[in-house]
Amino acid sequence: MKLYGYWRSSASYRVRIALALKELEYEYCPVHLLKSGGEQKSSEYVRLNPAKLVPTLELTDPNTGDRLVLNQSLAIIEYLDARFPSHRLIPEDPARAAVVRTLALDMAADLQPIANLRVLQYLTGELGQPDETKVTWITHWVEQAFTAFEARLQHTAGSFCVGDTVSLADVCLIPQVYNAKRFNVDLSAYPRLLTVTEALEALPAFIAAKPENQIDANS
Amino acid sequence: MKLYGYWRSSASYRVRIALALKELEYEYCPVHLLKSGGEQKSSEYVRLNPAKLVPTLELTDPNTGDRLVLNQSLAIIEYLDARFPSHRLIPEDPARAAVVRTLALDMAADLQPIANLRVLQYLTGELGQPDETKVTWITHWVEQAFTAFEARLQHTAGSFCVGDTVSLADVCLIPQVYNAKRFNVDLSAYPRLLTVTEALEALPAFIAAKPENQIDANS
Numbered sequence: 001m002k003l004y005g006y007w008r009s010s011a012s013y014r015v016r017i018a019l020a021l022k023e024l025e026y027e028y029c030p031v032h033l034l035k036s037g038g039e040q041k042s043s044e045y046v047r048l049n050p051a052k053l054v055p056t057l058e059l060t061d062p063n064t065g066d067r068l069v070l071n072q073s074l075a076i077i078e079y080l081d082a083r084f085p086s087h088r089l090i091p092e093d094p095a096r097a098a099v100v101r102t103l104a105l106d107m108a109a110d111l112q113p114i115a116n117l118r119v120l121q122y123l124t125g126e127l128g129q130p131d132e133t134k135v136t137w138i139t140h141w142v143e144q145a146f147t148a149f150e151a152r153l154q155h156t157a158g159s160f161c162v163g164d165t166v167s168l169a170d171v172c173l174i175p176q177v178y179n180a181k182r183f184n185v186d187l188s189a190y191p192r193l194l195t196v197t198e199a200l201e202a203l204p205a206f207i208a209a210k211p212e213n214q215i216d217a218n219s
Numbered sequence: 220m221k222l223y224g225y226w227r228s229s230a231s232y233r234v235r236i237a238l239a240l241k242e243l244e245y246e247y248c249p250v251h252l253l254k255s256g257g258e259q260k261s262s263e264y265v266r267l268n269p270a271k272l273v274p275t276l277e278l279t280d281p282n283t284g285d286r287l288v289l290n291q292s293l294a295i296i297e298y299l300d301a302r303f304p305s306h307r308l309i310p311e312d313p314a315r316a317a318v319v320r321t322l323a324l325d326m327a328a329d330l331q332p333i334a335n336l337r338v339l340q341y342l343t344g345e346l347g348q349p350d351e352t353k354v355t356w357i358t359h360w361v362e363q364a365f366t367a368f369e370a371r372l373q374h375t376a377g378s379f380c381v382g383d384t385v386s387l388a389d390v391c392l393i394p395q396v397y398n399a400k401r402f403n404v405d406l407s408a409y410p411r412l413l414t415v416t417e418a419l420e421a422l423p424a425f426i427a428a429k430p431e432n433q434i435d436a437n438s
Contacts, residue, residue, distance in 0.1 A: 049367075050366070050367045050370035050371060051325060051329065051363075051364075051367035052367070053329070061313075061314055064314065066314060068314055068317070070317050070321070071321050072320065072321040072324040072325070072328070074320065074324055074328070075316075075317045075320035075321040075323075075324055076317065078313075078316065078317065078320055079313045079314065079316065079317040082313035082316070083313050094280075094297075094298045094301035094302050095280055095283065095285060095287055095298065097294075097297065097298065097301070098287070098289050098294045098295065098297065098298040101291065101293065101294035101297055102289070102290050102291040102294040104294075105291040105293055105294055105328075106270060106291070108328060109291070109293070109324075109327060109328040109331075109332050110270065110272070110332050112328075113328050113329050113332050113333055114332055114333055114338060118363075119333060122359065126355075126359070127348065127352065127356075129346065133346065136345075137346075140341065140345070144270075144337075145270075147269070148268075148269045148270035148271070151269035152269060
């Protein structure tokens with residue numbers, strides 16, 4: 001298995017957490033999102049992912065023997081969860097799965113794509129916004145998303161986002177907390193979210209997947 | 220079943236298509252996203268969805284008898300696909316499911332959340348951008364997403380996005396094509412996407428789900 005990713009990319013971070021929770025071995029292939037105008041735009045990488053985004057997971061399907069090249073972090077994690085069901089990240093019960101996926105999408109669809117690098121670059125580049133707009137922008141969307149997430153946790157949380165089992169919701173939360181802290185967003189209004197975060201950050205899989213612990217950290 | 224949605228909301232549109240494909244009856248409850256500052260922000264609606272976004276599906280689980288309130292269109296459709304498996308929208312084979320989910324997320328995560336109403340309102344409101352920025356912004360993100368989608372279709376498409384069966388990928392594509400046309404984005408660079416769109420738009424479920432065919436159309 002080869003994971004093409006970038007240390008600070010939230011979507012790469014999610015897949016690293018999932019792989020670590022499932023104790024799957026992989027080769028990590030850094031794709032630098034800033035160097036040489038962004039390595040994700042190179043013709044070599046675009047063959048792996050025409051969306052010019054990380055991550056990509058390349059692997060041999062254990063059942064069919066087919067060589068697969070998978071994009072989109074949530075699609076990758078759903079695949080891993082079906083094929084490598086040790087430590088299930090999505091519950092089998094459809095109603096409980098919906099709760100987990102809703103929290104996951106709050107982070108992975110309604111926050112991360114709005115607040116990611118290419119959007120920030122477009123705001124300060126093409127739209128000519130000053131550099132401070134990045135922080136205003138991220139703070140606004142984090143507040144929107146975390147307020148909803150905190151309200152949902154009231155009904156769903158145990159030790160982790162949904163009960164006492166680590167799920168896809170936790171996998172999607174932690175990279176967004178990391179990002180929010182990076183931009184110094186005040187998180188004191190989200191006590192449940194912070195309690196869950198603290199519990200998750202102590203787990204070995206979440207430590208192994210941290211941006212700072214990757215070979216391309218600070219590059 | 221009650222679907223809370225808005226005629227022009229892409230996420231509501233997705234769930235309407237899925238419900239129509241599965242021939243499930245439901246009551247449509249309009250939530251006007253613009254009137255009175257946005258009905259999705261009312262205390263009544265926030266009880267159904269703290270994220271203040273549409274859609275919400277309220278239903279009784281046919282297996283457990285539990286009353287469920289589900290948010291996030293993709294989580295809702297995954298639930299429906301598990302509980303009402305007639306016309307499966309996500310293939311059972313994990314590798315094929317990953318292909319379908321990747322295309323779905325290209326639209327539902329990497330395009331729609333960036334180009335939706337609340338982001339446009341923030342750009343022209345808080346950031347003080349002129350009204351024309353809306354079109355520039357939408358055009359840019361549609362081009363990014365549709366270019367990748369067109370490249371993927373080369374490997375995946377039959378009559379529809381993935382082979383000859385209507386899937387979650389098609390359910391997520393059509394609302395974004397509708398939006399792109401609304402903002403007059405030139406789609407001539409995406410011939411495969413347009414061919415698939417034409418085939419889908421002829422299907423009764425897609426016609427029934429169209430914004431113009433809802434009770435709150437043009438309101």
